[in-house]
Amino acid sequence: MKIAVISDIHANKDALEEVLKDIKIFNPDMIFCLGDLILAGYNPNFVCEKIFELKNLFGDNFKIIQGNTDKMVANCNLQLIEDTKKAFPCMGYSLEEDVKITDKKYIDFVRNLPEKKRVIVNNLKIDLVHGSPRNQSENIYPDLLPETVEEMVKDSDADLILCGHTHIPCGYSLNSNKTIINAGSVGRSMTSDKNALYLQLTIDKEGKFFSEHRIIKYNNELVSKHILARGFKHCEDLASMYIA
Ligand SMILES: [Fe+2]
Numbered sequence: 001m002k003i004a005v006i007s008d009i010h011a012n013k014d015a016l017e018e019v020l021k022d023i024k025i026f027n028p029d030m031i032f033c034l035g036d037l038i039l040a041g042y043n044p045n046f047v048c049e050k051i052f053e054l055k056n057l058f059g060d061n062f063k064i065i066q067g068n069t070d071k072m073v074a075n076c077n078l079q080l081i082e083d084t085k086k087a088f089p090c091m092g093y094s095l096e097e098d099v100k101i102t103d104k105k106y107i108d109f110v111r112n113l114p115e116k117k118r119v120i121v122n123n124l125k126i127d128l129v130h131g132s133p134r135n136q137s138e139n140i141y142p143d144l145l146p147e148t149v150e151e152m153v154k155d156s157d158a159d160l161i162l163c164g165h166t167h168i169p170c171g172y173s174l175n176s177n178k179t180i181i182n183a184g185s186v187g188r189s190m191t192s193d194k195n196a197l198y199l200q201l202t203i204d205k206e207g208k209f210f211s212e213h214r215i216i217k218y219n220n221e222l223v224s225k226h227i228l229a230r231g232f233k234h235c236e237d238l239a240s241m242y243i244a
Contacts, residue, residue: 001121002026005183005199007034007164008067011041011098012187015196016050018218019186026200031058034164034183035067035130037110038102040094040238041187042226048106066113067130068137068165073099074111090234097232118158124207127158131165140182142170150174160209166190169197169213181211194220194244220244
């Protein structure tokens with residue numbers, strides 16, 4: 001069973017298109033999407049349209065959960081915008097604009113997504129989460145102590161936990177026999193080269209699995225210009241995050 005795991009697309013049309021080309025070559029049986037489709041990019045409707053296409057194409061073999069910024073867009077109100085502007089100005093102004101340009105049917109779609117999902121493939125219990133099993137916004141970073149990660153995943157009895165959220169890929173094989181893999185980000189990578197990332201997962205008939213992070217180049221300078229062209233306050237801070 002071959003599975004493509006994508007996360008944190010963040011309205012980045014160019015990155016998603018290049019990742020989908022690579023996924024087509026991989027030819028997966030299933031696709032898992034770990035949330036954060038919309039906020040802080042430049043083309044949320046294109047991204048959601050592609051997600052709907054994948055959903056139609058793969059049917060029950062397409063699994064998707066909600067990310068923390070999907071929830072922000074879905075539950076957006078003036079207080080949330082003001083609070084976000086104070087904490088992270090470019091994100092607050094982006095949120096204010098993103099809710100205006102995103103089609104209502106897509107906002108309704110992300111509002112109704114579950115925060116996590118259990119999938120069983122060839123007897124392998126897999127939990128799909130955005131941050132950690134206990135918190136949609138918790139960070140599974142590459143430099144954590146194993147005991148810290150054990151604590152974060154203690155409520156899950158899955159064999160494999162797939163997450164995103166930090167935009168930095170990593171993985172842990174824990175003493176409790178759980179494996180946790182952060183798929184990285186398709187559209188807003190926080191790695192030094194800013195390339196898109198996704199995960200290819202292969203599970204054999206006995207439930208043994210092999211995974212590989214794929215690093216995909218796309219025109220991130222052009223995406224940076226698209227974000228700058230949106231013209232909202234502090235968009236230059238957001239645009240600069242796409243340049244290596
Ligand atoms: Fe994200």
